[in-house]
Amino acid sequence: MRLFRQLSIQWKITILSFGIVAFALMMVSISLLGYVTSIKEDELSNRTMITAQLVAQNHTVQQWVDAKPEEASRTLQPIVERIRVINDHDYIVLLNMDRIRITHPIPERLQTPFVGGDEDPAFAEHIYLSKAKTEGVVTVRAFMPILNQQREQVGVAVVGSVLPSYADMIQEFWQPALLIGLITALFGFWGSWLLASHIKRQTFNMEPDELAHLLVERDASFNAIHEGVVAINKHEKITIMNEAARRMLGVEEKAIGRNIHEIIPDTKLPEILSIGKPLYQREFYVQGRLVFSNRIPIQIDGETVGAIAIFQDKSDVDRLAEELTGVQAFVDALRVQNHEYSNKLHTIAGLIQLDEGKKALQYIFDLEEEQEEFSGVVMQKIHNDSLAGLLLGKVSRGKELGVQVIIEKDSEFIDHPEGVTTHDLVVIVGNLIDNSLDAFSSTQDQNKTVHVFIGEENDFLKIRVRDNGEGIREEVREKMFVRGFSTKSTSGRGIGLFLIQAIVERVEGKIEVESELNIGATFSIYLPKKRG
Incomplete structure (x- = not known):
């Protein structure tokens, strides 16, 4: 964890983003595996039921299933086994009405009672599917009653297929799954790196602690300025308001993040977002106070993303201007009078020289x-x-x-x-x-x-x-x-x-x-x- 904290923000974003991609890929893989298993089960169930119908409708089966078990087994075992192999089932078992196995893939189980626990409905002419789990293997079984030519039930056909486990499914598809996983992981890492690089550029290649330090410095700098400073984003939400602005405009409530029309409705700052041009040295009333303001758009790559206003109380500006104007007027008056009285003294001196x-x-x-x-x-x-x-x-x-x-x-x-x-x-x-x-x-x-x-x-x-x-x-x-x-x-x-x-x-x-x-x-x- 300490090593992770020491990484740059770009690597942190990359690792976290790639982790999210990997987790999503794993969830998709699990969902896909479950979906494929479900499809496989449906397919085996349909095939098993079709084979059971095929066996139950076979005339030889209908004729011999209710014969003596030894004779029935000698006649039907080869036929049923051939059908089982052709249709790729794990077993096909024929039962007479005494529930004696007439056929079975394992010869030792011929002419022995069937013990399944789920066969009773089949002897009442019900057609259905069931699942049986033995020794950790799940088998889907189709039960089909066997009827003779007189539509009398003479036995039951049981067709079973072992369902593939998750391990079997993974083993079957591991090569394409591995290829897809590698390609996805590669593109996931590449995309994560691009995202992290973009975020890094957006933050001027600065780390979070550097940004936090810069934000503290910015707030301290703005609050140290005697002039009021107010800034908004393109949604007209206030992003900056220093203490001088609060004091000058009488704003006591929380302003950051709120619409400027709610706090200072007559600031005229939103119009800069529309015109996209600065307005310098303008005078207008804000909150009943005459201010002297410069309003400037904030632009990134030619797009106006906000606006900032720097303003002074006009009474302060006027006081300074009057002082400067008075000094300038005094200097001008002295200069003009010096020139004018020099001419007049020359005139007087000339008249005196002429007696x-x-x-x-x-x-x-x-x-x-x-x-x-x-x-x-x-x-x-x-x-x-x-x-x-x-x-x-x-x-x-x-x-x-x-x-x-x-x-x-x-x-x-x-x-x-x-x-x-x-x-x-x-x-x-x-x-x-x-x-x-x-x-x-x-x-x-x-x-x-x-x-x-x-x-x-x-x-x-x-x-x-x-x-x-x-x-x-x-x-x-x-x-x-x-x-x-x-x-x-x-x-x-x-x-x-x-x-x-x-x-x-x-x-x-x-x-x-x-x-x-x-x-x-x-x-x-x-x-x-x-x-x-």
């Missing part, structure tokens, strides 16, 4: 008044510091590029729509303005303007960015919301409009795009104030 001190002073007052007026309007209308800072930064960036960014006077932002965060608004407004600024990269028009409007319209927060750039070509318009698509060759582009669309779809808003080549483009975003 135009009054003009230089007036220039400084005008700049101060302009900056205070613009900043005051933005801060009064836009009641969100991050969004207001973004707009101020984009206006300065536009000046640097020679584009006038105009915040429309009727713009006003007071409160967020339901489900929309400050980060979402920064992403939408920032990317739309950046795209409009990029629209002037190949135009020579000196009057470059970008108009920005943020305000409420009916039950929506409307964000509109309009420019008079080169417009959007039809082939670009068809692909512009696809992740990674960009008309610019710079790496890392092609994500802005994709993110905007993801935010809008998440809150069930809508996007309207109007464009005309060489005239400009207008993007209008509508975010519902209340979801549902």
Whole structure:
């Protein structure tokens, strides 16, 4: 047993499978042997009964069986023995009505009483078969009454044949049985080895203890991940759910092995089984919580056998994104202001060198008044510091590029729509303005303007960015919301409009795009104030 435990799983499966095949072969052989024996018995019974009828209907037998035993034996013994030999029976015994043996293969038993115990019905004109066991040998015997020409019973014919034993049957068929057994065993072993090899490949050539160790490591790894992880098989049964996912989604009951619709009905993970393609960086609500998710199909040899979702609480992502956005905006603002104030200092320095001190002073007052007026309007209308800072930064960036960014006077932002965060608004407004600024990269028009409007319209927060750039070509318009698509060759582009669309779809808003080549483009975003 210790040696068996030390074998590889491939050899264990092979030995067990071959053992099952060998056991099945033995059971079939025993059943077949019993069936053949039964057929042999039926055949001997029929032959024995036919011979008994043949003997009983013989005219010589009918005439002499009731004669004196000595004379009857001399007449009938040769005839009956010839019939016995021809039909291959072990014995044929004729009995007169006194139950004296008239014929018998053993001469010493002639003219002696018949002792069988099963002959009485035959003397009452009954025809039947019986079995007799003597000295371990089973004989099937046919009893047939002998009638004379007047239809009177004058004796009984008993025909007996020894039934072959199991040992006799095996000895008779041992050569073909051995050949069949060897061929079956060979193919059984070969099939067992193929099955074991297939199972071994399916388990990546790993032993059970290695698989168990790997499973423990996998569970520990998944539970150590801060992000939630949920996986399903092709039958939509949950196969993985780590502790972060349970905590994030409030799942306390046993989930592994259950249908995902019973545990997390709004996960949107089963749709990956249908489309067979990954969906990255999507935002949606699960169990009433906004999450940021990547959903990926699990494929083996091109067939989708499951799907896995890795997701984060959107509030955590937004918190980090807002921090990063604030830092980036601060850096951009410093860079733009550094460039802008360098130009203004050069202008002031030039006026002073020309002894135009009054003009230089007036220039400084005008700049101060302009900056205070613009900043005051933005801060009064836009009641969100991050969004207001973004707009101020984009206006300065536009000046640097020679584009006038105009915040429309009727713009006003007071409160967020339901489900929309400050980060979402920064992403939408920032990317739309950046795209409009990029629209002037190949135009020579000196009057470059970008108009920005943020305000409420009916039950929506409307964000509109309009420019008079080169417009959007039809082939670009068809692909512009696809992740990674960009008309610019710079790496890392092609994500802005994709993110905007993801935010809008998440809150069930809508996007309207109007464009005309060489005239400009207008993007209008509508975010519902209340979801549902």
